[in-house]
Amino acid sequence: MLTPITIRGNLVCLEPMTMDHVHDLCAAASEDRSTYHLTKVPDGVDDTKRYIEGALVAYSQGQELPFVVRHLETGRIVGTTRFLDLDVFSSLPTGASTGPTPSDATPPTVAEIGSTWYAASAQRTGVNTECKLLLLTHAFEKWGSIRVTLKTDARNNRSRTAIERLGAKFEGIRRAHVPASDGGIRDSAYYSILAAEWPVVRANLEEKLERD
Structure with missing residues (x-):
């Protein structure tokens, strides 16, 4: 299992998500919910508890590594993000369908950054840029991952623009992918960053943070 980090x-500190964050995360989600119609964001204390419980179950199964985002100047929790869809590439025994569970000894070969949302006060600031810089640096430079995926509802132009500004490459649309947060079934827009592309992406993010 991966050790929580x-x-x-x-600007921010990414802290391991725990049940102690219920009320702070609930407060962040309650500031202004007008931008969340295409994003899964918990609403109310009970929903936030279920949200965190689900993330911790996924962590215990080796599937995710969830964080809360703390704004260092104010000390407030302003959102959440996580690594998910973690996979280790290895030589598999005949008949095996998966590699070993990601752990400190066998870090993820590929990962996704997702389940990201921020309080209204943290949107359109440098928070998201630095969060992505921190997570991508960890994936590529600590784990040695070869690919990081990002995806969003294909209708979410705001999210797609933010992903594209990171320097991620558009891969295509996965149709009828998962249930949509606003009902119905969503198409997902997929993007990725490869290890070979990381130096350019990192320089772009660092420059963007300086401007912000």
């Missing part, structure tokens, strides 16, 4: 930047 804290990743600290200049």
